[in-house]
Amino acid sequence: MNSLIARLILVLAGTSAWTLGDTIITYTNFIRQIQQPSGVVWDMSVAATSPAGGSLSALGIEPGGARYELWTVANTTPLTNYLLDTKYVSTYIPGATVAIRTGDTTYPTIPRTRCDQPFYVDITITGLLSGATDPTASKSVNLLRYVQSYGVGGTGVGIDRNQATLLSTASIVTNGLQTLTYALTSIPGSPLTKIRGEERFSVFSIADYQAPSTQLASQFVQIWPVTDGTIAGITAGQVIRTTMPQATLTLNDLYPSSRSYAQIYKGNPVLGTVGTVVPGSNLVINDTVPSNRVLLLNNYDSVFYEDGVWTMELLTVTPFGTDRLAYVTFTLDRTIEANGTFTTNE
Amino acid sequence: MTNTKFAQWAGVAMVAGLVVISHAEGPPMRDATTHEQLIPKLRQAQQNDPMKKMAVVPGADPADVYKPKDILSESDIIAFQGVATLVPKRAIILIPKNYQDRIAMLPGAKMVSWADFYVANRGWITTVEVSRTQAEGNVPLTDDTQKHLSECGNLVIATYMGGPISMLPLKEPKVPDPKAPKTTNPKTPVTTEPAKP
Numbered sequence: 225m226n227s228l229i230a231r232l233i234l235v236l237a238g239t240s241a242w243t244l245g246d247t248i249i250t251y252t253n254f255i256r257q258i259q260q261p262s263g264v265v266w267d268m269s270v271a272a273t274s275p276a277g278g279s280l281s282a283l284g285i286e287p288g289g290a291r292y293e294l295w296t297v298a299n300t301t302p303l304t305n306y307l308l309d310t311k312y313v314s315t316y317i318p319g320a321t322v323a324i325r326t327g328d329t330t331y332p333t334i335p336r337t338r339c340d341q342p343f344y345v346d347i348t349i350t351g352l353l354s355g356a357t358d359p360t361a362s363k364s365v366n367l368l369r370y371v372q373s374y375g376v377g378g379t380g381v382g383i384d385r386n387q388a389t390l391l392s393t394a395s396i397v398t399n400g401l402q403t404l405t406y407a408l409t410s411i412p413g414s415p416l417t418k419i420r421g422e423e424r425f426s427v428f429s430i431a432d433y434q435a436p437s438t439q440l441a442s443q444f445v446q447i448w449p450v451t452d453g454t455i456a457g458i459t460a461g462q463v464i465r466t467t468m469p470q471a472t473l474t475l476n477d478l479y480p481s482s483r484s485y486a487q488i489y490k491g492n493p494v495l496g497t498v499g500t501v502v503p504g505s506n507l508v509i510n511d512t513v514p515s516n517r518v519l520l521l522n523n524y525d526s527v528f529y530e531d532g533v534w535t536m537e538l539l540t541v542t543p544f545g546t547d548r549l550a551y552v553t554f555t556l557d558r559t560i561e562a563n564g565t566f567t568t569n570e
Numbered sequence: 571m572t573n574t575k576f577a578q579w580a581g582v583a584m585v586a587g588l589v590v591i592s593h594a595e596g597p598p599m600r601d602a603t604t605h606e607q608l609i610p611k612l613r614q615a616q617q618n619d620p621m622k623k624m625a626v627v628p629g630a631d632p633a634d635v636y637k638p639k640d641i642l643s644e645s646d647i648i649a650f651q652g653v654a655t656l657v658p659k660r661a662i663i664l665i666p667k668n669y670q671d672r673i674a675m676l677p678g679a680k681m682v683s684w685a686d687f688y689v690a691n692r693g694w695i696t697t698v699e700v701s702r703t704q705a706e707g708n709v710p711l712t713d714d715t716q717k718h719l720s721e722c723g724n725l726v727i728a729t730y731m732g733g734p735i736s737m738l739p740l741k742e743p744k745v746p747d748p749k750a751p752k753t754t755n756p757k758t759p760v761t762t763e764p765a766k767p
Binding site: 250252253254256259262263264265266267268282283284293295297299301302303305307339340367369385392393394395396397404405406407408410414415416417450451452495496539540544545546547548549 | 597598599600601602603604605607608609611612614615616618619620621622624625626640641642644656657658659660661675677678679680681682683684702705706730731733734735736738
């Protein structure tokens with residue numbers, strides 16, 4: 225057993241940077257090995273510039289096994305840490321992996337989606353035994369599902385993950401891959417369109433005389449709210465006879481990876497119409513958390529090429545598709561009509 | 571299409587492309603989801619919870635036995651000159667008094683890996699390579715090692731193959747052995763006076 229060297233797959237190594245609002249957040253990764261049952265803790269040496277790849281753990285595994293934890297620490301104030309992945313290695317304790325798939329593939333660091341979108345949990349179990357004389361801990365594992373709300377406007381920074389709510393538990397007794405499909409999140413909150421928080425799926429081993437129940441694998445998915453928005457400055461049915469008034473676009477809870485804009489087209493509102501983008505309204509967000517924005521539109525008359533009924537729509541494009549947030553229909557009547565008479569007199 | 575007409579067509583298409591953003595990719599456009607639309611969807615999702623079809627775990631919640639630890643609370647932070655790193659608790663085995671203020675996070679410090687931090691701070695940090703049995707508290711550090719470390723005047727970190735490792739308290743032998751080394755692993759980091767120049 226002492227000569228057993230665990231091969232550790234480095235999912236992420238080194239340092240990466242993302243933006244949070246106007247601040248650049250740097251993430252530094254640490255790989256920690258916890259020996260069982262002694263509890264000795266060792267930090268693997270990871271080169272800061274190392275790309276993703278594999279490495280051998282130099283610390284031999286004890287009879288109780290060892291747990292590997294991949295952490296990332298963000299240089300926020302105060303510091304924030306995230307447990308990105310864990311693996312447990314031992315003689316007869318089964319192996320497990322948990323991966324979460326969502327419709328958003330733009331952010332590789334943490335799985336994330338929106339509260340009205342489905343997500344899929346892929347759980348792979350290996351090494352389960354079924355013999356009559358096999359140890360109990362080798363015959364099954366426990367799957368636990370936790371939910372935790374970030375609260376109104378919360379981003380998850382500084383939350384105590386020990387306060388997560390255990391939503392459901394199950395026992396897995398067969399090897400292989402199984403996918404759990406969730407149509408949408410069960411994080412508590414109201415309204416349902418404004419839920420923000422995380423769901424965690426963890427696989428635990430069964431305790432026995434050599435080692436306590438330990439986490440074999442765990443993964444969480446961040447859930448962000450649905451964007452809402454309004455158009456102000458133009459009212460429905462308004463007749464505009466001069467220049468276009470200033471329009472105010474208010475966007476709340478913009479998805480971290482999204483592009484939002486206002487478009488206009490001639491006629492009454494028809495969902496799915498592709499119009500012309502209003503100059504100055506294009507807003508691209510590439511962030512780690514949702515954000516709010518207010519845009520003021522001025523001097524955009526040039527896109528209206530003739531008088532008549534027009535519709536302005538406020539749209540947001542996310543990895544889940546295009547959502548219409550608001551629209552307003554108005555009449556443009558900028559033609560000057562001069563009425564007069566012309567007479568002649570001999 | 572003649573070359574001239576094609577050029578005109580392409581020019582118009584390029585200009586149009588500047589102002590018209592296609593959202594044909596992905597699902598069709600829809601109005602943003604409402605709370606009312608999600609109520610029945612959530613009810614159905616909870617009724618179809620795939621974990622309900624699996625066997626229920628008997629006994630206590632294993633998460634109560636094993637709580638995922640927080641790496642920040644389970645580590646000591648070392649910071650100096652705008653750079654910081656963290657090491658497992660009990661990996662620091664000796665803290666000279668003049669370096670005590672460096673065992674805390676500095677506001678705005680950049681967090682780096684242990685390897686990068688150590689390279690930049692070799693002048694005041696000494697590492698001592700320990701064996702697995704020494705880290706487990708089964709074998710003490712030798713007298714010579716203890717003496718050398720206490721005299722070097724540096725912050726001392728226990729490492730295993732270059733990575734910081736926690737040092738468990740030395741286990742008391744069941745039967746006293748008069749020939750055993752007299753030194754013990756420190757139960758808490760030892761603080762010493764600064765080394766004399």
